Every structure is written in C-alpha cells, then in structure tokens.
Amino acid sequence: MSRLRALWQASVNATKRAVVWNSEDLFPPSERYIFNFNSKDEVKKWHLYSDSEYGGLSSASLEITDGVSGGDTSTTGVFSGNLSLDMSEGSPWRIRRSGFCGMRSKKFDGFIDLDSYDTIAMKLRGDGRCYISTIYTENWVNSPGQEEDNSWQAFVYAPQDNWRILKVFFF
Template sequence: MYRFLTSNICAPSIWSRRINFPVVVPSSSFHEIRKNGYEDKNRKKVSPRQAIRDGLKELKKEIKNWTEEVKEGCTLDPIMGMPLPGEVDMQWCFNESIDFDHWVVTSDSDHNEGYSTSTLSVSPTGKGLFSGNLSTQLVRDGKVKKAGYCNFKSIRPQKSFKRDSFHNWSGYTHLVMRVRGDGRSYMITLGTAGYFDVNWNDQFHFALYTRGGPHWQISKIPFSKFYMTSRGRIQDMQEPMPLNRITSFGITASDKNNGPFRLEIDYVGLELDPSHKETSAYEQYKVPYFYAGY
C-alpha cells in the first residue's frame, strides 16, 4: 500500500512553469511497523540478489517444517494427549541446553528510557538465571516519566511459512513454576494477542512472590487469578483468560527497588486440578449505561 504526497505547484511565470510530480512514499513511513511500537534498529539492509538467495533457503526450511506438521497431525493420539490430573506437564525447561533464540530479554535502557540492565543466562547450577540491575533513575529528555523495569518473554509460536500460532492451555487450570529467588516480587505476564489490533496489547498478570535463601520453591497459580491489562493499565471489565490463545510467557522485574536482582528458574509447567472450578476470581458488576458509559 502506498500513499501519494503531491508537492505544491509553483506559481506560473512568463518564462516557464515548474511542476513537481507526485512522490511515492511507503505507508510504513506513517504507521508503526512492529506491534510493540518500537522500530527494529538492528535490521540490516541486503541487496535484492541476496534477499532472493535467503528466501530460497528459508523456503526449503519452511517446507520441511510443514512436512513435520503433517506427520505429527497424522500420528497424534487425542486420548494420550489429554492432561492427567495431578501431573505437571513441562512447557519450558531451563537447563544448559536452553535455546536463547526462543527468548527476548529487554529493559528500559534498550529503548533509552532508563538505566536498568538484565540478562538471561545459565546459572552455576545449570538452571536458567534471570539477573541484572534495576534502576528507577529517569532519563533527562522531558518525556520519560517512569523507569525501572527488566523483563524476558518467549517468542510467539509459529507454524510453517511464518504463520502465527498459539499455545493451547485450555485443558489445564494452574501454572506451575519451580524457582529460587532473592526475596523480591516479580510479575508473571501471559500474552494473548488476538487478530485485531485492539487486542494486540491485551495481557494477563499475576505476582510471583519469592523468598530469599538457598531453597527452591514451587509456585502453583490458578489461571483464574490472572487479571487483564491493556498497555499496562488494569481494565475495569475483567474477563477469563483465553487459554487456547496464549502467545507468550514472561517475567518482569519492576518492584521499584534499586539494586541487583536474581531469579533462578528450573521449569515452567502446567497442571490440571479437576477440583478447581473457578473461571475468574474477579467479580463483574452490571450497572446502568449512564453510570460508566458502556
């Protein structure tokens, strides 16, 4: 899609008339390319010939992924694939063989909005280690009003040929994590980006409380306890989490306490508890339309 910008036509004169023809400008110059609102400054420009070569290599890879998807769909047993009550199904295991390309680590300093830093690495015990330094110091640009956050999250699952997909957790009731923290409080974030752009920033959150010391802890959190936000704002109209459309999992450090933080993660799993019947822990109130405007 292109938009046309027509320059002003100069006033006619006795000797000549100068006309500037329309200039074609890509629509990306007017709209955000990425859904998170930040431009990808690390993207490298390549020649058309190199782009064709890279595209052919990517095509072979995607055809292979599509073949594996077809084989998996033909051999899938719907009965054996159902979750068993009381058993934890591992979704992500953090160990020495973890692929860091499947995770994105960011902080306010990456966008020139603060001075916090963070990394995701392997701890000396062979587990995942989310660590860094949290700083609430503001950048003196007159725009940033709050600072001090570090987070990491998983990339969105994809099918072959770069088709967006989802994690289907509809058969589970609890999120289970085995972690070892430093006494700080963290925030668990589950992304549920939908098809329409109004839903791209919908997320569900719940706190992860850790205790300091050498012992590991197992946190078992019902999905019904997660509350919905949009662009970081808690919504008045809460709704149950769409467990069949999970796009990402992440943890954020933003407790406004300056200093280093450290969180070790063993695994992130899912569990089914048949006795848990709650769908949403937050009450919904129906009021007249002229009270709230909706």
C-alpha cells in the same frame, strides 16, 4: 470482516484438533513443561527488556548455568537485572526517572494447547521480592483494528535463597 475471519479460523483450528485425535486430548499428562532451561539454546527463546529502551540505565541478562552442588547435572535459567531510577542525559523521552527490567518469551509458531490445565507452576528462587507474571493468550474475537492478545497477570513472590514451586491458577 476481520472478526468473522478470526472466528472462522478458530473454528477451523478446533476442527483440525478434533480430527487429528491424540490420546493426550482425553488423558492429558499431569504435568507438561512449557519452558525448561536445560540447554544454552533456551536463551534464544526469550526477549530481555529494560528501561534502557527509553533512556533509562537499567539492564537485564539471562544465563543458563550448570548444577552447583556435587554431582548435580541439572541446569538453571538465571535472570538478573540491575535497576536504576536514573535516566541518561540527553534522552529524547520526557521521563525523569524509571527503573524496570524483565524477560518474556518470544512468539513462536503454532500454539500451546493448555485447555486441560488450570494451573501454571514455576520453580523459582529469588531475592525475596514480589514480581508480576503475565501470560498472553490469543484473542480470537477482536474488534476491527484490534490485534492484541489477552493478558492475564498474577503477583509472584520469589523467595530468597530457597527454591519453591509457585502456582498460578487460572479458570
């Protein structure tokens, strides 16, 4: 019954989008910002996590910084982490070592309709290592008892000291 209800709701949502016509539906903009680190409030949209939730000693932080060069008024989101393979003594988890940290956007009301797009671009500057980018999409055809979203993953190389626009294609 839950699957039928989800299918019905997806149909109703598609009909609402068709009835409420928007010129962007026919001619979407060539670019659309999903997240833009242009204010200190942007930090509230993100959830930071690390192995500290399981007794590990890693940590993560996200800060919004002002432009660094003369006359630059832009802001930047700076994610940083401290990785540790060690575990805290007396941890209830039966893990010998760990070492991860990351960030993900918090869930928000509604959805972002990206049907007209086939690429997500990220402007990154990093430490020269590879990371995993995960994009979740609503799974409107669930099995009974399964309420998980679909996840799509890509390896993302964060070039050291140079800004690059990296693109993740999806079909």
